[in-house]
Amino acid sequence: MTMLKEGRPTAPEPVKEAHMAPATATGNRALMLEEALIFEIGSTATTGVDFAPAPSVASRLGKLARTDAIGLPGLSEQETVRHYTRLSRQNYAIDLGLFPLGSCTMKHNPRLNEKVARMPGFADLHPLAPQSTVQGALGLINELAVWLIKLTGMHGVAMTPKAGAHGELCGLLCIRAALEARGDARQVVLVPESAHGTNPATAAFCGYKVEDIPATPEGRVDLEALKARLGPDVAAVMITNPNTCGLFERDMKTISDAVHAAGAFVYCDGANFNAIVGRVRPGDLGVDAMHINLHKTFSTPHGGGGPGSGPVVLSEALSPFGPLPYTARMADGSIHLIEEENVGEEMPQSFGRMSAFHGQMGMFTRALAYILSHGADGLRQVAEDAVLNANYILRSLDDVLDAPFGDSGPCMHEALFSDKGLAEGFTTLDIAKGLIDEGFHPMTMYFPLVVHGAMLVEPTETESKAALDQFILALRSLAERAKAGDEALKGAPYHAPRRRLDETLAARKPVLTWTDPALAVAAE
Numbered sequence: 001m002t003m004l005k006e007g008r009p010t011a012p013e014p015v016k017e018a019h020m021a022p023a024t025a026t027g028n029r030a031l032m033l034e035e036a037l038i039f040e041i042g043s044t045a046t047t048g049v050d051f052a053p054a055p056s057v058a059s060r061l062g063k064l065a066r067t068d069a070i071g072l073p074g075l076s077e078q079e080t081v082r083h084y085t086r087l088s089r090q091n092y093a094i095d096l097g098l099f100p101l102g103s104c105t106m107k108h109n110p111r112l113n114e115k116v117a118r119m120p121g122f123a124d125l126h127p128l129a130p131q132s133t134v135q136g137a138l139g140l141i142n143e144l145a146v147w148l149i150k151l152t153g154m155h156g157v158a159m160t161p162k163a164g165a166h167g168e169l170c171g172l173l174c175i176r177a178a179l180e181a182r183g184d185a186r187q188v189v190l191v192p193e194s195a196h197g198t199n200p201a202t203a204a205f206c207g208y209k210v211e212d213i214p215a216t217p218e219g220r221v222d223l224e225a226l227k228a229r230l231g232p233d234v235a236a237v238m239i240t241n242p243n244t245c246g247l248f249e250r251d252m253k254t255i256s257d258a259v260h261a262a263g264a265f266v267y268c269d270g271a272n273f274n275a276i277v278g279r280v281r282p283g284d285l286g287v288d289a290m291h292i293n294l295h296k297t298f299s300t301p302h303g304g305g306g307p308g309s310g311p312v313v314l315s316e317a318l319s320p321f322g323p324l325p326y327t328a329r330m331a332d333g334s335i336h337l338i339e340e341e342n343v344g345e346e347m348p349q350s351f352g353r354m355s356a357f358h359g360q361m362g363m364f365t366r367a368l369a370y371i372l373s374h375g376a377d378g379l380r381q382v383a384e385d386a387v388l389n390a391n392y393i394l395r396s397l398d399d400v401l402d403a404p405f406g407d408s409g410p411c412m413h414e415a416l417f418s419d420k421g422l423a424e425g426f427t428t429l430d431i432a433k434g435l436i437d438e439g440f441h442p443m444t445m446y447f448p449l450v451v452h453g454a455m456l457v458e459p460t461e462t463e464s465k466a467a468l469d470q471f472i473l474a475l476r477s478l479a480e481r482a483k484a485g486d487e488a489l490k491g492a493p494y495h496a497p498r499r500r501l502d503e504t505l506a507a508r509k510p511v512l513t514w515t516d517p518a519l520a521v522a523a524e
Helices: 077-088 111-117 135-152 164-181 198-205 223-229 252-261 340-346 361-397 428-437 465-484 487-491 503-508 517-523
Strands: 156-158 188-192 209-213 234-240 265-270 289-292 312-314 326-329 335-338 415-417 455-457
Touching: 111 361, 135 156, 135 289, 135 312, 135 326, 135 335, 135 361, 164 198, 164 234, 164 265, 164 289, 164 312, 188 198, 188 223, 198 209, 198 234, 198 265, 209 223, 223 252, 234 252, 252 265, 361 415, 361 465, 428 455, 428 465, 428 487, 465 487
Parallel strands: 188 209, 188 234, 234 265, 265 289
Antiparallel strands: 156 312, 289 312, 326 335, 415 455
């Protein structure tokens, strides 16, 4: 007899809600181990490693020398390994399951890309190595640049920006340099309501005055309102396409023509390029500058603060103003990194540097590996599958969740829902917390701002139908519970390491330092 036929059932039986289940003495719940803070595990009076006494030398720090104990906890190697391993088990990751964050493209990172990035010639590269010794790396950067130019139909590309927002800054600095070169002191940047939230922040950082352009009832840029606002004071329009409502801006070419006729430039936020790569070339739509998040479209690691990479493709009008350095193939076939000392000969109108060196080499290798393993036809399928998956989620849930732009035609890479129709007192937050109990990271909440109680879901192209069906089952169940007024949902999550937090208080009064409870009591 096997376990599959007799004895313990292979499928777990339904369990009571965690708040009804008997508590454990340790706080552990099976393999979900309760873990204290590292300061509570180790003693600040000891160290986990024995060091030889430090030699007596005169301090050069003067009054800056530390007089108090450093206060770091002393742990053995085993205690340290267990602590961080237990913490890692409480973290959600793309290798655990579907990551439905909207406008973030959290997709599988092929291990082939990781293997290539760890090759010694790339992983051990020093940015100050002589150019003659790193021709392979420079050739890789140059080849990736050529691919990005071809995929977007643009004239040039700046490879050094290190993230999407950094790329936005690069694009606007190019625009400002182009305007200054013609003696044009424009001071206004127009940003549609459907654009990414970093767009107005970047424009303001560059010293521009930011003005909103409203969205139409169907979630796209109000073309007539945009045309009415264009004038001699407008430097640029920043448009996200596909936009944050998950919709393609069908009037993009008309918008670009109107902006150019007014003497301004078109910046396109390319964070959602994943939805159109291989299908649409932004250069054909009149775009002057667009950043590409390599860590989203081409699957390099994303999240946790980086690293990322945000190359900016540029039109012929803006290419002369792009940042240094950049790669160029010489007549003898070698690749040369054009740097600041050559600016007078090569790019006299460049606005300068965005980074100290050539950009994120690890991201370049991963992105090119992804592009070459897919090929042109494979990249086209990436966009098609991303759009197919998003529309599958949208149409599988629009009978239980409000889809504010469901009648605007097919969505692109992400499906947008709202909290309209939920029982009184139930909100998007309740559904998001319920998803944690179902084993999923919550979707993007309350963004875009044009939709009340927004729930933005981006499945990406790497998820299978089986994975999507499981997520749809979970979200459908939560929507039905919220519409039925299931009060238990307001207490979710029950099965996570921590219960629902007072997020407002945590944001307004964060506790950023640890204080020994014994010292705190003594101080009182």
